Amino acid sequence: MDIDFSLVLLVLVVLTGAVALFDRMVNAEPRRQAVAKLKAVQQPPSEALAQAIAVAEQEPIVVEYAKSFFPVLLIVLVLRSFLVEPFQIPSGSMIPTLEVGDFILVNKYTYGLRLPVVGTKIVEINEPKRGEVMVFIPPHDSRYFIKRVVGLPGDTIRYEDKVLYINDERVQSQPIDQVEIEMPNGMMQSGILLTETLGEVAHETQIMNAPSRDGGRTVWVVPEGHYFMMGDNRDNSADSRVWGAVPEQNIVGKAFAVWMHKEPGWTLPTFRRNGLIL
Numbered sequence: 001m002d003i004d005f006s007l008v009l010l011v012l013v014v015l016t017g018a019v020a021l022f023d024r025m026v027n028a029e030p031r032r033q034a035v036a037k038l039k040a041v042q043q044p045p046s047e048a049l050a051q052a053i054a055v056a057e058q059e060p061i062v063v064e065y066a067k068s069f070f071p072v073l074l075i076v077l078v079l080r081s082f083l084v085e086p087f088q089i090p091s092g093s094m095i096p097t098l099e100v101g102d103f104i105l106v107n108k109y110t111y112g113l114r115l116p117v118v119g120t121k122i123v124e125i126n127e128p129k130r131g132e133v134m135v136f137i138p139p140h141d142s143r144y145f146i147k148r149v150v151g152l153p154g155d156t157i158r159y160e161d162k163v164l165y166i167n168d169e170r171v172q173s174q175p176i177d178q179v180e181i182e183m184p185n186g187m188m189q190s191g192i193l194l195t196e197t198l199g200e201v202a203h204e205t206q207i208m209n210a211p212s213r214d215g216g217r218t219v220w221v222v223p224e225g226h227y228f229m230m231g232d233n234r235d236n237s238a239d240s241r242v243w244g245a246v247p248e249q250n251i252v253g254k255a256f257a258v259w260m261h262k263e264p265g266w267t268l269p270t271f272r273r274n275g276l277i278l
Helices: 005-039 047-057 061-083
Strands: 084-088 102-107 121-123 133-136 145-151 156-160 163-166 173-182 188-198 201-208 219-221 226-230 251-261
Touching (some): 084 251
Antiparallel strands (some): 084 102, 133 251
């Protein structure tokens, strides 16, 4: 079962904040009065009196933890919700740009500030641009996905014989090298590594040498308020060609950097792939 960390974090912030606030409004004054009475006792200072005062001043353990964790959790919630959130790449649909095990950073404010958990936009900033790598919630799933923005609202997208067209114009691409592409079943297929230019972004994609065998739909019109997403690993990516365009309200943020990489299993993380995402 996937855990919604943002929801868990929000609940923890609310709970710790409520405990701290309740203690301040209800219990703090009685504690202060009890300490004042003990300090007003007319007797020489003693160890017993000092211990009694310490006990009277002592906050319940739950309150201590709540007050300690609340500011830390609140800062993390604000950072994750409005500034930068980390993600790990779970699949190979964005190879060669992103590999399985890459840890990436996602800018949460580029496309507008949104409320945590519900995702409602509260401040308009920028709109997604063609060629950017975006994290979003697809229309068929509640998990976060990451793909590249290919189609903007109103665009006509055509993908035939492994060639991409936008509004009837062929997208510029250039073969770089021959590569071996790993299939979902673990088998290897020969393929081609290409450079592709979408908007102002030049990036790498890969396709298999084998001809396409799906024979399905090849043309899509992007509805208003939606974005057409595709993986850079074109023959091994379930994307908008399968489950449709992504509504604007499902946008999470723009992926902008790889900060760490870790191979599956008991391996140490490395920083060999650190860099900006193109």
